[in-house]
Amino acid sequence: MxxxxxxxxxxxxxxxxxxxxxxxxxxxxxxxxxxxxxxxxxxxxxxxxxxxxxxxxxxxxxxxxxxxxxxxxxxxxxxxxxxIGAVFQQSTLDLDLTVHRNLTYFAALHGIGGREAARRADAALDRLDMREREGEKARALNGGHRRRAEIARALMHDxxxxxxxxxxxxxxxxxxxxxxxxxxxxxxxxxxxxxxxxxxxxxxxxxxxxxxxxxxxxxxxxxxxxxxxxxxxxxxxxxxxxxxxx
Ligand SMILES: Nc1ncnc2c1ncn2[C@@H]1O[C@H](COP(=O)(O)OP(=O)(O)OP(=O)(O)O)[C@@H](O)[C@H]1O
CATH class of the missing domain: 3.40.50.300 (P-loop containing nucleotide triphosphate hydrolases)
Structure with missing residues (x-):
């Protein structure tokens, strides 16, 4: 290095x-x-x-x-x-939104919407082995799955x-x-x-x-x-x- x-x-x-x-x-x-x-x-x-x-x-x-x-x-x-994608010490997920919506909402802030946002959310959740939880509210996830959802979200803008x-x-x-x-x-x-x-x-x-x-x-x-x-x-x-x- x-x-x-x-x-x-x-x-x-x-x-x-x-x-x-x-x-x-x-x-x-x-x-x-x-x-x-x-x-x-x-x-x-x-x-x-x-x-x-x-x-x-x-x-x-x-x-x-x-x-x-x-x-x-x-x-x-x-x-x-x-x-840059960032995951900070304190969680910033919206606990009242589903995992998938947390990701697509974040994508919208980066100007990515519609099908492209949904496609990226699917891919990011697949990467973190979180696809089956996409419809759950963030509040329902345990600590490890919340962290994974946050990491998936941090990948949305590539x-x-x-x-x-x-x-x-x-x-x-x-x-x-x-x-x-x-x-x-x-x-x-x-x-x-x-x-x-x-x-x-x-x-x-x-x-x-x-x-x-x-x-x-x-x-x-x-x-x-x-x-x-x-x-x-x-x-x-x-x-x-x-x-x-x-
Ligand atoms: N917002 C702040 N205002 C004033 N001093 C700060 C602030 N944040 C950090 N410091 C000081 O800067 C130095 C480095 O702290 P920092 O939090 O960056 O370390 P760290 O390695 O992240 O530690 P930790 O694992 O405890 O978070 C410390 O002396 C700390 O007191």
């Missing part, structure tokens, strides 16, 4: 940001090519959510550059944001980059595994770049790219198996982030 030269996927180059006077990100650089699952690993307060706020255009970096599918986020925000901020928080082990597997498949089968923020190291596979964020800086980046070396990735992560058991 290089921080230069990727003309598509996601590029974050020397990005810094402060909340008030307090630095939250300092010189963060990494790149994730198309189809790659990139795990953004960091303990609480590392800066993961701050980075997501910058990537989704909610805030602007104080310095540095963000590129989405070749579009510079500050110079061409509409083009860049049109290629994003090049999918951002997920701790998407398995609060889910049981089976639901966590199902969602982690589904999103890994999305990268591999659909060529989508995935940025998956977590502090749960067991969600990372050997072949994934990893960016370890600690106190707003990149502590390590590269293929998971290279970062881990002969040790379990958890040990390396805890050592780097100062949380190793005594």
């Amino acid at each position: 290089s921080s230069r030269g990727a003309s598509s996927g996601l590029v974050v180059a020397d990005v810094s940001f402060a909340w008030g006077g307090r630095k939250a990100l300092e010189g963060v650089s990494f790149a994730a090519p198309p189809g790659k699952f990139c795990a953004l690993l960091g303990p609480n307060g590392a800066g993961k959510s701050t980075l997501f706020a910058l990537l989704t255009g909610l805030m602007r970096p104080a310095s540095g550059r963000i590129e989405v599918a070749g579009h510079d986020l500050s110079r061409a925000p509409r083009a860049a944001l049109a290629r 994003p090049a980059v999918l951002l997920l901020d701790e998407p398995t928080v609060g889910l049981d082990a089976a639901a966590r595994r199902a969602i982690t597997d589904h999103v890994h498949d999305l990268g591999r089968d659909a060529g989508i770049t995935v940025l998956w923020a977590t502090h749960l190291v067991d969600e990372v596979r050997d072949e994934d790219e990893v960016v370890i964020l600690h106190r707003g800086r990149v502590a390590a980046q590269g293929p998971a198996e290279e970062i881990a070396g002969p040790r379990p990735l958890t040990d390396v992560f805890l050592t780097m982030t100062g949380k190793a058991a005594a």
Whole structure:
């Protein structure tokens, strides 16, 4: 993984940001090519959510550059944001609408309507193995299925980059595994770049790219198996982030 030269996927180059006077990100650089699952690993307060706020255009970096599918986020925000799908920590499904309607409503906000929206909803729900629940109200779904519906919704406008901020928080082990597997498949089968923020190291596979964020800086980046070396990735992560058991 290089921080230069990727003309598509996601590029974050020397990005810094402060909340008030307090630095939250300092010189963060990494790149994730198309189809790659990139795990953004960091303990609480590392800066993961701050980075997501910058990537989704909610805030602007104080310095540095963000590129989405070749579009510079500050110079061409509409083009860049049109290629981003995001799943935030807090669910934003409309609980009184059916799963299918949640998806087609979102599509309408992107100017996609009618049969095309229905076709995309069917395809997205198939991808997440959620088609049989399309007629249920979101309120009736369990936590894992709500998350899957949100991920399906985030695919409606055909994003090049999918951002997920701790998407398995609060889910049981089976639901966590199902969602982690589904999103890994999305990268591999659909060529989508995935940025998956977590502090749960067991969600990372050997072949994934990893960016370890600690106190707003990149502590390590590269293929998971290279970062881990002969040790379990958890040990390396805890050592780097100062949380190793005594
Ligand atoms: N809205 C905000 N206003 C002020 N400071 C903030 C705000 N959001 C985050 N911070 C600060 O920025 C730093 C990074 O926090 P951030 O929430 O980005 O980390 P995180 O890795 O997402 O942690 P968590 O896993 O707890 O969500 C912390 O010092 C935090 O207190």
